[in-house]
Amino acid sequence: MWRKLLAILSALLVFAASNQAHAEDGYDLWLRYRPLPESQQKQYAARLTHFVAPTHRPTILAAAEELQRGLEGLIGYRIVQRETVMGDGAVLVTTKGSPLLEGVDLPFDRIGAEGYLIRSIALYGKRVTVIAGNSDVGALYGVFALLKRIQLGQPIDSLDLTDAPRLRVRVLDHWDNLDRYVERGYAGQSLWDWQKLPRYSDPRYTDYARANASIGINGAVLTNVNANADVLRPEYLAKVKALADVFRPWGIRVYLTARFSAPIEIGGLKTADPLDPAVAAWWRAKADAIYGVIPDFGGFLVKANSEGQPGPADYHRSHAEGANMLADALAPHGGIVMWRAFVYSAQNAEDRHKQAYDEFAPLDGKFRDNVLLQVKNGAIDFQPREPFHPLFGAMPRTPLMMEFQITKEYLGFATHLAYLGTMWEEALASDTFRPGRGNTVARVLETPVDAGAVTGMAGVANIGSDRNWSGSQFDQANWYAFGRFAWNPEDKAEAIARDWAAMTWGDDPAVSGPIVEMMMGSREAVVDYMTPLGLGHQMATGHHYGPGPWIADLARPEWNPTYYSRADTGGIGFDRTATGSDALSQYAPDVAKRWGSLATVPDRLLLWFHHVPWDYRMKSGRTLWDELVTRYDAGVAYVAGMQARWAGLKGRIDAQRWAEVRDFLAIQRDEAQWWRDASIAYFQSLSKRPLPAGHAAPPHDLDWYKAIRTPYAPGNGG
Numbered sequence: 095m096w097r098k099l100l101a102i103l104s105a106l107l108v109f110a111a112s113n114q115a116h117a118e119d120g121y122d123l124w125l126r127y128r129p130l131p132e133s134q135q136k137q138y139a140a141r142l143t144h145f146v147a148p149t150h151r152p153t154i155l156a157a158a159e160e161l162q163r164g165l166e167g168l169i170g171y172r173i174v175q176r177e178t179v180m181g182d183g184a185v186l187v188t189t190k191g192s193p194l195l196e197g198v199d200l201p202f203d204r205i206g207a208e209g210y211l212i213r214s215i216a217l218y219g220k221r222v223t224v225i226a227g228n229s230d231v232g233a234l235y236g237v238f239a240l241l242k243r244i245q246l247g248q249p250i251d252s253l254d255l256t257d258a259p260r261l262r263v264r265v266l267d268h269w270d271n272l273d274r275y276v277e278r279g280y281a282g283q284s285l286w287d288w289q290k291l292p293r294y295s296d297p298r299y300t301d302y303a304r305a306n307a308s309i310g311i312n313g314a315v316l317t318n319v320n321a322n323a324d325v326l327r328p329e330y331l332a333k334v335k336a337l338a339d340v341f342r343p344w345g346i347r348v349y350l351t352a353r354f355s356a357p358i359e360i361g362g363l364k365t366a367d368p369l370d371p372a373v374a375a376w377w378r379a380k381a382d383a384i385y386g387v388i389p390d391f392g393g394f395l396v397k398a399n400s401e402g403q404p405g406p407a408d409y410h411r412s413h414a415e416g417a418n419m420l421a422d423a424l425a426p427h428g429g430i431v432m433w434r435a436f437v438y439s440a441q442n443a444e445d446r447h448k449q450a451y452d453e454f455a456p457l458d459g460k461f462r463d464n465v466l467l468q469v470k471n472g473a474i475d476f477q478p479r480e481p482f483h484p485l486f487g488a489m490p491r492t493p494l495m496m497e498f499q500i501t502k503e504y505l506g507f508a509t510h511l512a513y514l515g516t517m518w519e520e521a522l523a524s525d526t527f528r529p530g531r532g533n534t535v536a537r538v539l540e541t542p543v544d545a546g547a548v549t550g551m552a553g554v555a556n557i558g559s560d561r562n563w564s565g566s567q568f569d570q571a572n573w574y575a576f577g578r579f580a581w582n583p584e585d586k587a588e589a590i591a592r593d594w595a596a597m598t599w600g601d602d603p604a605v606s607g608p609i610v611e612m613m614m615g616s617r618e619a620v621v622d623y624m625t626p627l628g629l630g631h632q633m634a635t636g637h638h639y640g641p642g643p644w645i646a647d648l649a650r651p652e653w654n655p656t657y658y659s660r661a662d663t664g665g666i667g668f669d670r671t672a673t674g675s676d677a678l679s680q681y682a683p684d685v686a687k688r689w690g691s692l693a694t695v696p697d698r699l700l701l702w703f704h705h706v707p708w709d710y711r712m713k714s715g716r717t718l719w720d721e722l723v724t725r726y727d728a729g730v731a732y733v734a735g736m737q738a739r740w741a742g743l744k745g746r747i748d749a750q751r752w753a754e755v756r757d758f759l760a761i762q763r764d765e766a767q768w769w770r771d772a773s774i775a776y777f778q779s780l781s782k783r784p785l786p787a788g789h790a791a792p793p794h795d796l797d798w799y800k801a802i803r804t805p806y807a808p809g810n811g812g
């Protein structure tokens with residue numbers, strides 16, 4: 095009796111102590127490693143008694159320390175290192191060719207350079223778990239995979255797992271300026287404290303690298319694509335080196351954005367013409383200098399001739415000529431160029447949707463092997479919904495990498511709960527029909543254009559100095575999901591959400607179940623209350639915060655929401671069929687045919703490709719106008735539903751995180767209503783139709799919504 099009481103008391107004390115030392119504020123991300131129930135702890139403990147690993151190697155040391163840290167949290171003790179297998183329960187963290195594995199047959203040929211295998215085997219008559227890769231980083235990924243299993247309460251008794259990333263370059267693009275301002279950042283300042291580097295390295299850099307490694311991210315572009323050449327100066331390279339040194343054990347390379355005019359700005363040259371020998375020599379010398387400091391430097395990311403950035407077109411050279419010149423400078427060192435296809439021009443009257451394709455498709459096959467063309471998921475700009483970019487599948491001789499935006503510039507910033515996994519799955523699963531059926535965007539990304547060609551995926555980071563990293567608890571899920579899709583573009587959003595929810599909020603299905611349900615419909619809800627039925631870019635100017643569907647007076651036509659909606663008294667939508675801009679002709683004929691016909695275009699893309707009258711009859715039987723209103727209201731209702739679900743989780747989730755999410759949902763609810771009311775007020779001024787029965791009129795007139803100004807909304811400039 096007393097012993098039992100004492101046990102309960104001490105358990106309570108441990109719980110209280112660990113709670114105090116570790117208030118849940120989101121800092122730990124999905125690597126919380128909270129204690130498992132005692133019965134589970136015992137089962138795992140028997141399997142994990144000690145580890146054997148060549149920890150003189152930095153990446154293996156990182157893996158071993160993560161294993162210790164994770165198990166200490168999850169099962170309550172610090173697993174010790176031994177020279178060799180000392181009994182049952184040894185964990186071997188190692189690589190192919192280890193003398194310990196002599197005579198053991200393991201499928202190293204299945205896991206590539208960065209994959210891992212995890213096997214339960216008998217070694218020297220003992221029950222052992224082997225975690226191994228062909229490289230140290232493979233073993234590191236294997237350790238994270240084992241820890242994930244344990245976090246999810248899955249058995250580890252007879253393991254036989256292999257996994258390997260399907261893309262080679264899996265990078266976060268930080269749009270971070272040198273003064274720590276983050277363009278489109280909603281999570282505080284840049285993590286990179288340039289002023290204190292290189293002498294002081296914030297311990298957060300290690301936690302950032304750990305989190306990335308746990309989901310297989312292997313690169314970080316440290317600086318904004320709207321670039322500043324100063325980062326290429328020697329004093330900044332010393333700072334970049336300090337970050338590279340922290341990241342290296344975690345398998346993460348650093349990359350920088352290269353401002354195309356750097357030879358003029360910091361090199362004293364008169365030109366940045368890529369065909370000028372002095373310019374090429376300057377970049378070669380710059381690359382040599384970078385690799386002298388950072389031998390495993392990843393390469394450059396370039397935004398050229400887009401939104402005011404300099405580029406090869408300034409000298410009447412093509413994008414290929416510009417990219418290849420940089421690629422040649424990096425090639426001797428094994429570096430790559432990620433050249434962005436996000437190019438459109440104010441001087442070009444062509445539908446913005448068509449411009450990148452027109453520019454790049456003719457250059458197929460003209461880029462060096464170490465160039466990756468980085469293409470946004472859609473042809474416009476990270477809208478809540480866009481059809482896939484027509485370049486996917488259209489450049490079979492050019493490596494294309496995907497660019498997703500993790501930070502929610504167009505999806506409600508940090509406060510709106512919008513799980514982007516479903517959006518990315520939708521893009522990746524899209525069938526390009528090039529060269530034929532079944533070649534999805536994911537397959538285009540995964541299939542190297544020739545042996546040894548690079549493949550990749552980039553995500554515009556949503557990470558900043560906020561304690562919870564991403565500006566909100568739920569935006570962490572988007573960072574997590576991005577890593578998972580970069581590892582396997584054919585992964586499933588729901589499976590990813592389930593893993594994330596269980597690791598982040600606890601493995602209790604009564605908690606993680608409702609959370610996953612909230613997440614799975616959340617992006618569609620944003621589409622509904624912001625831009626339903628294929629509308630796009632209806633946001634207010636510059637900061638993109640809140641609705642501005644009436645805006646028509648901006649200098650560049652394609653910056654105006656009215657350019658995209660084409661709403662008038664007759665109807666709404668952008669005719670991109672042959673009678674309109676004919677952007678559809680940039681897709682494979684099967685796709686163009688399906689989306690080009692009113693009979694077969696899905697509702698979700700209707701107004702993206704067609705201009706239809708307000709009384710157009712939808713598949714639901716409603717008129718277009720009624721359907722539009724219905725969608726706006728459905729979006730708002732979904733948010734209300736999330737609020738109710740979240741209220742039901744009170745007490746099951748730690749107080750601080752629960753309250754934060756509750757308050758953010760309240761903000762989202764108000765803003766969803768604002769979007770709905772303002773949009774309906776504007777479109778009704780054109781449709782001149784009554785609201786369908788049961789749908790309330792906006793509480794204010796259109797001018798009231800037009801008068802709203804939010805000049806200090808974050809993310810739009812330093």
Ligand code: GCW
Pocket residue numbers: 269277278319320397401436475476503
């Ligand atoms: O989405 C737009 C953003 C810009 C961004 C640009 C780009 C970095 O509004 O802030 O610039 O895209 O992707 O280059």
